[in-house]
Amino acid sequence: MMINKAPRPSLDQVATARQIALFLDYDGTLAEFALTPDQIDPKPEVIALLTRLSHCPQLHVNVVSGRRLAHIQALLPVPNILLAGTYGLEMQLPDGRQFSRAELEAIQPALERLKPQWKQLLVDRAGFYLEDKVWALAIHARYAEENEAQFVLGKAHDIALDVISLDQFRWLTGHRFCEVSPLWANKGITVKNLISDYAAPDLLSIYVGDDGMDEEAFAIVKAQGGLTILVADRPRATQADYRLDSPAQVGHWLNQLAAQLEAAAQQT
Ligand SMILES: [Mg+2]
Structure with missing residues (x-):
């Protein structure tokens, strides 16, 4: 680059x-x-x-x-x-x-298992936003404190990899952002x-x-x-x-x- x-x-x-x-x-x-x-x-x-x-x-x-x-x-x-x-x-x-x-029925069960766990992770934390895109689930940490953002996004990653299969989903990260979405x-x-x-x-x-x-x-x-x-x-x-x-x-x-x-x- x-x-x-x-x-x-x-x-x-x-x-x-x-x-x-x-x-x-x-x-x-x-x-x-x-x-x-x-x-x-x-x-x-x-x-x-x-x-x-x-x-x-x-x-x-x-x-x-x-x-x-x-x-x-x-x-x-x-x-x-x-x-x-x-x-x-x-x-x-x-x-x-x-x-x-993709078929929504094939995608949703895993996201429905992940959502409450991510929700729990964000309880009582300021500056985070859980976005339910139906086809995908994302955490935005743009307004969170830097160290806490890193900690939470790291934790979100660990939780997600327990719940989703990488044959079906992608793990996406960006600036203060992570997302689980289908391969397509x-x-x-x-x-x-x-x-x-x-x-x-x-x-x-x-x-x-x-x-x-x-x-x-x-x-x-x-x-x-x-x-x-x-x-x-x-x-x-x-x-x-x-x-x-x-x-x-x-x-x-x-x-x-x-x-x-x-x-x-x-x-x-
Ligand atoms: Mg853009």
């Missing part, structure tokens, strides 16, 4: 592309983080931006989030874009059809499948994301010669080639992209 100091991505490469698959994370990328991950607070400017992008004929718009699909649907009521929830385990296609890549919950696999579904030899892929789960997708998009953009307010180790400082900058860059594609579409 390289420390990413690169400037904002140039639009030159994008201007000449005939078909583009645009992959966007949601929290920390299109919108600032919500106070809790269960908060659903649709952002009019993000909805307007994605609606604008959805009208560009060269563009396939995909939102790939760790949130539940139902949340992403509520946050982005935009037709003709693809919404991938739980890292791509559950999807809504641009025409509105929905499907999931993988942005890298999701993006790889979507790129091959588009089946366009001259497809340019662009991926914009801000956290560890996005790194799996950066690797895939990079291997295909695509554009990888990290959202971070300072340089850090990443697979991504470019960096934008904040969701506001992402919005600005994507609006510029839309303007360029609109102009190109008018010329043809």
Whole structure:
């Protein structure tokens, strides 16, 4: 991994592309983080931006989030874009059809055994948040005290490995975060499948994301010669080639992209 100091991505490469698959994370990328991950607070400017992008004929718009699909649907009521929830385990296609890549009945028993044990671990502790994603279970420790966060996330790991099978589930960690989710919950696999579904030899892929789960997708998009953009307010180790400082900058860059594609579409 390289420390990413690169400037904002140039639009030159994008201007000449005939078909583009645009992959966007949601929290920390299109919108600032919500106070809790269960908060659903649709952002009019993000909805307007994605609606604008959805009208560009060269563009396939995909939102790939760790949130539940139902949340992403509520946050982005935009037709003709693809919404991938739980890292791509559950999807809504641009025409509105929905499907999931695993059987909920096969997933839930283990999560139902794990949940009360994790709940017990968090009793009387401040700054932690247990997120039940139905398909997955996560602990957020963003607002917890540092040492306690490390202790609890370590304990959560030990408990989880007693309850789940790694043939069926993945153990995910991030900054002050851990999660148990099915194997299909993988942005890298999701993006790889979507790129091959588009089946366009001259497809340019662009991926914009801000956290560890996005790194799996950066690797895939990079291997295909695509554009990888990290959202971070300072340089850090990443697979991504470019960096934008904040969701506001992402919005600005994507609006510029839309303007360029609109102009190109008018010329043809
Ligand atoms: Mg994110």
